[in-house]
Amino acid sequence: MTEIEFVLNGKNVTIDVDPTKRLLDVLREDFGLTGVKEGCGEGECGACSVLVNHEIVSSCLMPVGNAMGKDIVTIDGFSKTERYRVIHGAYEDEGAVQCGFCIPGMVIATESLLNKNPDPTEDEIKDALSGNLCRCTGYNMIVSAVLRAAERGKGLW
Amino acid sequence: MSDISRSINKQDTNAKTSGSIEYISDMKIEGALHARTLRSTMARARITNIEFPEIPTGYYIVDRSDVPGMNRVKIIFDDMPVFAEEEVRHIGEPILLVVGEDRAVIKEIIDGIKVEYEPLVPEFGYVNSVIHYDYEKGDGEKYFKDGSRIITGEYKTGYQEHIYLEPQGIIGIFEDGKSTVIGSMQCPYYIKNAVVQALGIENDKVRIQQAATGGAFGGKEEFPSLIGCQVAVASMKIGRPVRLIYDRVEDIESTTKRHPSLIKFKAAVDEDNNIRAMKVHVSLDSGAYIGLSGVVLQRAMIAASGVYTIDNLSVSGDVFETNTVPNGAFRGFGAPQMFFAIEMFINHVAQELGEDNLEFRSRHLAKQGEATSTGGHFRDPIIMNKMIDKVMEMSDYKTKRKQYSAKDDFRGIGMSWYLHGCGFTGSGEQKHIKAVVRLRKEKDNTVTVLAANTEMGQGAFTTLRKIAAGVLEIPVERVIYNNPDTDLVPDSGPTVASRTIMIVGGLIARAALKLKEQWVDGEEILIEERYKQPDYVEWDDETLTGDAYPAYSWGVNVAEVEVDKATYEVNIRNLWGVYDIGKAIDERIIIGQIEGGLLQGVAYGTIEVMDTKDGRIRQRNVTDYIIPTACDCAPVETVIMDNPFPLGPYGAKGAGELPLVGGAPAVALAIENAIGKKVMKIPATPEYIMELLEND
Numbered sequence A: 001m002t003e004i005e006f007v008l009n010g011k012n013v014t015i016d017v018d019p020t021k022r023l024l025d026v027l028r029e030d031f032g033l034t035g036v037k038e039g040c041g042e043g044e045c046g047a048c049s050v051l052v053n054h055e056i057v058s059s060c061l062m063p064v065g066n067a068m069g070k071d072i073v074t075i076d077g078f079s080k081t082e083r084y085r086v087i088h089g090a091y092e093d094e095g096a097v098q099c100g101f102c103i104p105g106m107v108i109a110t111e112s113l114l115n116k117n118p119d120p121t122e123d124e125i126k127d128a129l130s131g132n133l134c135r136c137t138g139y140n141m142i143v144s145a146v147l148r149a150a151e152r153g154k155g156l157w
Numbered sequence B: 001m002s003d004i005s006r007s008i009n010k011q012d013t014n015a016k017t018s019g020s021i022e023y024i025s026d027m028k029i030e031g032a033l034h035a036r037t038l039r040s041t042m043a044r045a046r047i048t049n050i051e052f053p054e055i056p057t058g059y060y061i062v063d064r065s066d067v068p069g070m071n072r073v074k075i076i077f078d079d080m081p082v083f084a085e086e087e088v089r090h091i092g093e094p095i096l097l098v099v100g101e102d103r104a105v106i107k108e109i110i111d112g113i114k115v116e117y118e119p120l121v122p123e124f125g126y127v128n129s130v131i132h133y134d135y136e137k138g139d140g141e142k143y144f145k146d147g148s149r150i151i152t153g154e155y156k157t158g159y160q161e162h163i164y165l166e167p168q169g170i171i172g173i174f175e176d177g178k179s180t181v182i183g184s185m186q187c188p189y190y191i192k193n194a195v196v197q198a199l200g201i202e203n204d205k206v207r208i209q210q211a212a213t214g215g216a217f218g219g220k221e222e223f224p225s226l227i228g229c230q231v232a233v234a235s236m237k238i239g240r241p242v243r244l245i246y247d248r249v250e251d252i253e254s255t256t257k258r259h260p261s262l263i264k265f266k267a268a269v270d271e272d273n274n275i276r277a278m279k280v281h282v283s284l285d286s287g288a289y290i291g292l293s294g295v296v297l298q299r300a301m302i303a304a305s306g307v308y309t310i311d312n313l314s315v316s317g318d319v320f321e322t323n324t325v326p327n328g329a330f331r332g333f334g335a336p337q338m339f340f341a342i343e344m345f346i347n348h349v350a351q352e353l354g355e356d357n358l359e360f361r362s363r364h365l366a367k368q369g370e371a372t373s374t375g376g377h378f379r380d381p382i383i384m385n386k387m388i389d390k391v392m393e394m395s396d397y398k399t400k401r402k403q404y405s406a407k408d409d410f411r412g413i414g415m416s417w418y419l420h421g422c423g424f425t426g427s428g429e430q431k432h433i434k435a436v437v438r439l440r441k442e443k444d445n446t447v448t449v450l451a452a453n454t455e456m457g458q459g460a461f462t463t464l465r466k467i468a469a470g471v472l473e474i475p476v477e478r479v480i481y482n483n484p485d486t487d488l489v490p491d492s493g494p495t496v497a498s499r500t501i502m503i504v505g506g507l508i509a510r511a512a513l514k515l516k517e518q519w520v521d522g523e524e525i526l527i528e529e530r531y532k533q534p535d536y537v538e539w540d541d542e543t544l545t546g547d548a549y550p551a552y553s554w555g556v557n558v559a560e561v562e563v564d565k566a567t568y569e570v571n572i573r574n575l576w577g578v579y580d581i582g583k584a585i586d587e588r589i590i591i592g593q594i595e596g597g598l599l600q601g602v603a604y605g606t607i608e609v610m611d612t613k614d615g616r617i618r619q620r621n622v623t624d625y626i627i628p629t630a631c632d633c634a635p636v637e638t639v640i641m642d643n644p645f646p647l648g649p650y651g652a653k654g655a656g657e658l659p660l661v662g663g664a665p666a667v668a669l670a671i672e673n674a675i676g677k678k679v680m681k682i683p684a685t686p687e688y689i690m691e692l693l694e695n696d
């Protein structure tokens, strides 16, 4: 057991935990943040995406020990922001949400992209989302949603 | 009144984007224990002994000796055990559960259990037929003897794995003599019937509740009945709730997949280049247990003549049992296999006759009033000609086809034509399902839809609410549809077979009409509707003849591809589709179904490779079973043409499965056009394309 300290959704937290435990499990089990999903457990599907110091990371691959001193944002925290409101609205209006299991990860990937590139092209969007699998939508509606979010959210990113 | 097709927002989008909706693995259930499955490592063997390590207190083994009722999962045949008995029949077959508080300890226990096997000889080929069906239309035998030209073809299709993004998961709770099962599922009443049989208790002592379901595509049709029984047995034995949540590796290793198939055709062609008679045989690999394979086989067989009218048709099929993981329901249910095969075959026949494929196919295309494959009738207008013209115009098909055929530049374009029978085959709805729905008008003038159909991303809650609200002429916000709970809703049947909108939506519309007539503000009113088969449907279960489906949805796709000259990878450049689903209840939802289904179909035909070695699935995770990413999605252009079905709600027919069916044949035909070789199997991998090009 090790004491790990980090910022989680804007708050300082400390947890006494086996540092090899996956960040995903710590978030879901110890902090009850179940918006973070497990789709593959091997870093391939993106359902477990979180932001670590503004970078998108698969939390199923990250031992919580590596979270020490980092700033971590999950969908549960991000969903309280103005940026989220714009992204959510765009996803809704494009009909981009079907079963929803990939969506928290997609939203995080969208934020991570727009944060770096507020005005992405379609190809840049596809590239940025390529680490997040969706089995329901065929992706086109999600790509349109990101385009629409970028357009509506001008100035936010 | 505004057009029903105009899209509205779904009720659950907010909870899904914010991550607050609870899937089964997100639910906190007081006192719940974890479970993990010990599985067979042998494809076929007798279990001679199981040696256990010391089991700490608070940890439990649950196996077949704990099943109080029948140790069989009720599907169609009672052939699959809840927990393995003396003989295991596939790698990954569940033998027992280890249950307890700490997952690490559970894993240690599992690793410590030693199962001794006496190996038996496994079978992996098309050898042991366990179901055989055939049917006959007309009398074609003479055409195979009268000197007609005989053309044959043999086609193969591979596995397809659902990769619903949320793996299987289920929780069992046993309290006060009552078993409750909550989980990710399509068919609450299937699980209910299965649990009743496994526990051997009264019907009203079993309650099934659907949790938010993260995709299913058929994969959560019959499989959850197995794990539902397991957690029901475990929670009853232990007296505490038991959670069984699969990880991806376990899900791929042990859950159902699309049946691999082998399909053979023989056509007799007369001097006018018309197919006079055709013989078709379908072989399906069911894996170790039959499950739904017989029904899948029927749907494949009924699709044997595709969208074409063949006057003399002789179709047979077999389900072969093998010692591999059982196969089962997957969006399309036998049709994707057959439509790949028939679309290739028809094109290959045209090619062999030296005919223009468009001309040849058009001449054989079914028309209203003609007999279906099983001798029923296409009663409703068929607008395929209009649809085909439209898709050719959108894609510039003719020009490109000519251009790509002339040049050796590895670009190609292909077009598929297909249909999908809506609802259960034959008299299934009438005889087996007997759907019931209720509408309850509450005192506050909201209306609750009481039905067992599930939302799994396809938008059922939204479209069904729209139908009720539309008929009642009330705002859709006043219609409520909750996740089904078998204690609260009647059995309106499973959420499968493209039946939800047409059949269940139809019942809701009829109930809403009655409710509207009886409406009194401020009072509670309950309306019930039961399914009645349309009078015109006649079906003979024995001979498989008559009207196999009350209605058909139709589709055409064009795919444009470029095959990489160095790697032989297939790059999908563009996809087009035109569809007749009667009437779209919500256009955006339908387009979502179409785009998602089409990509699944295209990937089935190209990149989704799954195979077995000595009975073991070789792909372990999404790292090696590749599904499309955002970078693999081509631009899709879709047109939905109205062709209202008189008995469907607002004219709607089925739409859930249809879009998957046309993807693989369209792409395979485009690949043929690109490389100038016949594609005889899917997935058409780079290795296969290389083989075709090298075997010149």
Ligand code: FES
Pocket: A037, A038, A039, A040, A041, A042, A043, A044, A045, A046, A047, A048, A049, A058, A059, A060, A061
């Ligand atoms: S669960 Fe982490 S990438 Fe799939």
Ligand code: FES
Pocket: A096, A097, A098, A099, A100, A101, A102, A103, A133, A134, A135, A136, A137, B165, B214, B215, B457
């Ligand atoms: S919406 Fe179901 S996986 Fe993306």
